[in-house]
Amino acid sequence: MTDPIVYLNGQFLPLGEAKVSVLDRGFLFGDGVYEVIPVYGGKPFRLAEHLQRLDNSLAGIRMTSPLTAEQWSDLFDRLIRGDHDQSIYLQITRGAAPKRDHAFPKETPPTVFAMCNPIAPIPASGVRAITVQDIRWDWCHIKAVTLLANVLLRQQAVEQGCAEAILVRDGQAIEGAASNLFVVVDGILVTPPKGNRILPGITRDLVVELAQANAVPCQERDIAAEELSRAAEVWVTSSTREILPIVELDGRTVGNGSPGPVWARMNRLYQEFKETLRRGG
């Protein structure tokens, strides 16, 4: 298989030739942010929303976007190949300073990297998950490349034969290690409110928007960890896993052990929304 073409600091080049300095602050400190943007029918999905979140993440670490929205869009068009489902990964770090120092370097250009990958098929029958203690920092609204806590928690799930870890902090179920959380309790769809404890997911926002537009009762409020065990449905959402039902949590069956009716409805609305985009609507 040929090396895919990626973008690095103004150049398009084969992945194997894309190299960054060992002094890059992304490598040394995890000092950078990233985005993952799904691409359907050759078009980035919810691009404006993803670029807005990128700007917010950059502002959160006191950086500004090195490219305009138009430049990002042109760059993505050059990376996207074919019309199969794929996703753009982009990462911006505070660059490679002459020496390792925690304080921000002066006049160091950022490192800008982007690549496009196929999206793995999503298991329609649902997946298993575990709950774990949220050991992350206090600024989870920033999509930072510093993902060690998320990596360790997801690995814990994988080692228990699960696809995701649901993070619990101060008695509240917060989100997944790489996804947002939805539950159906007493017939109402519930997701935690935005704030610094969760990543403001683009998929989450679209699910809330579609629920509101289609009269599906939906609340943005805290979810007590105990509610997970009585929820009729539990799902996680993300750009590459869309709306993924959890059918077993901590070894206990959720609902009747298969994806529930509210999931089926929201998933249909989500797929229809994607189709409209694919057809150019």
Ligand SMILES: Cc1ncc(COP(=O)(O)O)c(C=O)c1O
């Ligand atoms: C911690 C976390 N929460 C939520 C999400 C979902 O965000 P989005 O729907 O924008 O992909 C992600 C995505 O990777 C994530 O890492």
